[in-house]
Amino acid sequence: MESSLTDSLETTATISVRDLRVNYGEREILHGISFDVNRGETLVILGGSGSGKSTLLRTLVGLEQPSSGEIWIKGQNITAISQSEMDAIRKKIGMSFQGGALFGSMTVGENVALPLREHTRLEESTIEIMLRLKLEQVGLQGFEYYMPSQLSGGMKKRAAVARALAMDPEILFFDEPSAGLDPIIAAGIDQLILELKQAFRMTIIVVTHELASAYLIADRMVLIDKGNIVAIGTTEEMRASTQPRVRQFLDRVAEPEVARELDYLQMLTEDRRSR
Amino acid sequence: MQLLSQVGGSVTNGLAYVGALASLGGRAAYYTFVAPFQGKPIRFQRAVSQALDVGVRALPILSLITFFIGLILALQAAYELRRFGAISYVATAVAISMSRELGPLITAIVVIGRSGSAFAAEIGTMKVTEEIDALETMAISPVHFLVTPKFIAMAVMLPCLTIWANTMGILGGSLFGVAQADFTFTRYISASLDSLFLRDIVTGLIKSVMFGITITAVGCLEGLSTGAGAEQVGRSTTRAVVMSIFLVIVVDLVFTALFFFMSDH
Numbered sequence: 039m040e041s042s043l044t045d046s047l048e049t050t051a052t053i054s055v056r057d058l059r060v061n062y063g064e065r066e067i068l069h070g071i072s073f074d075v076n077r078g079e080t081l082v083i084l085g086g087s088g089s090g091k092s093t094l095l096r097t098l099v100g101l102e103q104p105s106s107g108e109i110w111i112k113g114q115n116i117t118a119i120s121q122s123e124m125d126a127i128r129k130k131i132g133m134s135f136q137g138g139a140l141f142g143s144m145t146v147g148e149n150v151a152l153p154l155r156e157h158t159r160l161e162e163s164t165i166e167i168m169l170r171l172k173l174e175q176v177g178l179q180g181f182e183y184y185m186p187s188q189l190s191g192g193m194k195k196r197a198a199v200a201r202a203l204a205m206d207p208e209i210l211f212f213d214e215p216s217a218g219l220d221p222i223i224a225a226g227i228d229q230l231i232l233e234l235k236q237a238f239r240m241t242i243i244v245v246t247h248e249l250a251s252a253y254l255i256a257d258r259m260v261l262i263d264k265g266n267i268v269a270i271g272t273t274e275e276m277r278a279s280t281q282p283r284v285r286q287f288l289d290r291v292a293e294p295e296v297a298r299e300l301d302y303l304q305m306l307t308e309d310r311r312s313r
Numbered sequence: 314m315q316l317l318s319q320v321g322g323s324v325t326n327g328l329a330y331v332g333a334l335a336s337l338g339g340r341a342a343y344y345t346f347v348a349p350f351q352g353k354p355i356r357f358q359r360a361v362s363q364a365l366d367v368g369v370r371a372l373p374i375l376s377l378i379t380f381f382i383g384l385i386l387a388l389q390a391a392y393e394l395r396r397f398g399a400i401s402y403v404a405t406a407v408a409i410s411m412s413r414e415l416g417p418l419i420t421a422i423v424v425i426g427r428s429g430s431a432f433a434a435e436i437g438t439m440k441v442t443e444e445i446d447a448l449e450t451m452a453i454s455p456v457h458f459l460v461t462p463k464f465i466a467m468a469v470m471l472p473c474l475t476i477w478a479n480t481m482g483i484l485g486g487s488l489f490g491v492a493q494a495d496f497t498f499t500r501y502i503s504a505s506l507d508s509l510f511l512r513d514i515v516t517g518l519i520k521s522v523m524f525g526i527t528i529t530a531v532g533c534l535e536g537l538s539t540g541a542g543a544e545q546v547g548r549s550t551t552r553a554v555v556m557s558i559f560l561v562i563v564v565d566l567v568f569t570a571l572f573f574f575m576s577d578h
Contacts, residue, residue, distance in 0.1 A: 099450050128452035139447040141439075153451045201451075211450075 051110075052077045052209060052241045053098065058107035060090075060097050067093045069265045070107070080235055080242040082252040084287065085262035094262065095213055095245045099133050100124055111209070129157055132202030133211040137218075138194035140186035146173070146197045147182030153204045172200040175237075176230060192223035199230065210234065212244040216251050224251065231255050249288065253277075261287060334530040334560075337460065337537075341529075344454075344461040359462035367428045367463075368470030372477065375423050379478040382419055383407055383485025391494065400494045404501050405508035407486030412509060416479040417517045418565060420471060421524040425557040429532040432463055433553035436536025437546040445537070460533045464526065471525035472518045479517070516572045523568060524561050531557045 053075040060068040067090045075081045085091035096102045098109060100116055109116050111127055119127075140149045151169045154160060160168070173179050176196040186194060195215060202210060215231065216224035228251045235242055235255070246252055252259060252273075259276045261268045261284055269276060269284045276284065285291070349355055390406035436459060439445050448455045483505045490496035496504070535553040539545045 096446075101446050101449060125452035128450055131450070133447070133450040135443045135447055137442055139443040141444055141447075142442075152453070156451070156453050201447075205451075 051075065052112060053243070054108075054110040055098070056108040056110070058094075058097065058109065059105050060093055060102055061105040062093075066105070067265050068097070068104075071262075071265075071267055073260055073267065073270055075241060075243060076258075077241055078239045079257040080231070080244065080255055082256035082259045083243065083245045083262060084247065084249075084252055084259055085245075086247060086287070088264075089262045090265040091245045091247075091262045092213065095211060095243070098243070099131060099211055100128065129153075129205055130207055131209045131211065132199075132205065132207035134195065134198045134202045134213065134215065136214045138186065138198040140194060140197055140201070142186055144186075145182060146178070146184050146186065146189070146200075149186065149197060150182070150201045150204055153201070157205065168204070172203050173197075175203060175234075176200045190223075192219050192226060195219070195227055196230065199234075203234075207240065209241045209243065212242070212246075214246055215244060216246065216248045224248070228254050249290070263287070330556075333534055334527075337456065337534050338464070338526060338530045340456045341461045341464040344457045345465060348457070353457065355465065356458065356462045359458075360465040363462050363466035364470050366431075367424065367466050368474055371423060371427055371474060374427075375420060375474060375478055376481045378423060379411075379416065379419055379481040380485035382415055383411060383482030384488055385485075386410055386415070386482070387486040387489035391489065401496075401504070403490055403494050404483075404486065404496065404504035408483055408505035408508050409513060411482035411486075412479045412513045412517045414517070414565075414569075416482055417471075417475045417521040417524060418561070420474045420478045420521060421528065421561045422558065424467070424471060424474065424525070425528055425554055425561065428467070429528040429557045430550045430554050432529065432532030433535040433539075433550045434546055436460075436533055437539035437549040440537065440539040441541065441543060441546060455537070460529075460537075463533060464529045467525035467529045468522055471521040471528075475518060475521040476514075479514070512576070516568075520565060520568050523564050527560050527564050528557045531560060 051074040055074075056072050058068055058071045059066060071094065083091050083094060093102060097104055098111075104117055107117065112130065114123065114127060116124060116127060140146070141152070144152070147169055150172050151165050154165050154168060158165075169182060170179065173182060176199050178193060178196050178200060181189070181193070181197070186197065189197060212231065215227045219227065231242060231244065232255055234240060242255075244252075244255060256273050258270070258272050260270045261276070263283055268287075269279055269281055271279070276288065279285065279288075344353065345355060386407045387403050391400055391403050394400050394402050394406070436445070436455075439459075445455050448458055483502070486505070487496070487498055487501040490501040491498055532553045535549040535556070539549045
């Protein structure tokens, strides 16, 4: 186990997750998850509501503490490092949140420039140039003086991507990039992810429940259900899979509604906590 | 037995809450006094804009309220003093009760209503919209970025506001003094100043600094512990106001008692 892990780290894996368990209070949300993310690949984490996929993402970026297991990012186990070491890793990753999570009291430009102003000693004029560059990359040139509230949903997400790109991260995380967007705008965001992938060879991890988007952008997929990995493989392998649970998800077979009140309540609380 | 465990439970919860407040205050103190020497400068710009919000913008309403309080104090004091023919002591009564107690307290209550609630709402909304999470993933400490400037602004502005409140209270009292107690305005003011010891003012100001720290800690802690959903922001805000008022009164009692026993010896 130990040797195989270091082997895989030396070769291509940027992120290695080993037997990851996450609890909220008494409830275990993730039941021992293990997978690798290779350098430069786009991995899509698929799963339904309450499957634990958002919790997995939040744990990967250090927003939730696992109860056991290891997460290796760029050769460091982030479950066992100090705050300052974690901060050093966080400067190399970018995260685009579901609703954008732009700071409402700052302009789009100030939002994108914030990591640069906080973590670098660049001249203000250099920051201005980088800021224009990042906004151009996401197709928002000229919007630096707008407030987030003046942007549409799709533009907010683009601005959030620009902010995630600010520090030129090696790994980019997306939480539900197409949630709450109409299909055309959502396709635009998918296109943006593809462009980033081709332009920068970044490692990209996307959490979504949108199948169309997953097929389009993924190199590999992980299907998560009830806190366990059901299947992992390339897009083609997933398409060809005969596993019932995978087929059900990919073919969008309806699941009978939860009938018992207790189960429903449990599902609700799970859903709310995993947000 | 069940009663005992309930009492024990609420005591534990209360202590845990105070512990969380102290830990938040401690981290803010670290970012104020230690981190600047380790290359993490204080956000002066944010502190100044907070100070403007907390302090300067509170002046109109605070002036009005404390002017009325001063006038009320004068009326209440005169009601009793009049019977002893000691109505000229109205100036003393107003000056002392304003600067020792009511100036700091009324200022704190006004600031809780304006800023303590705003802190909880602002940070709570940022929690709900994942902005706090975003800060963390950008390796920016929310305590450093959001909370510390608020602590600095409040610890500086509350004493300033309190001095202003004391002044407005004395002016309010002078309205009664001039109209009903045969004072001239200058004599009323000099009678007020004569009756005050530096100690009266300083104890009030020390209390006001403690109030400022308490209000910020509660407002920010309630904001940071907001759950999911917009309705939780409302809950946090309400809790922030109620807890702040309660804790400010507790802090007031502790420090008043402390000053009382210290001046005894």
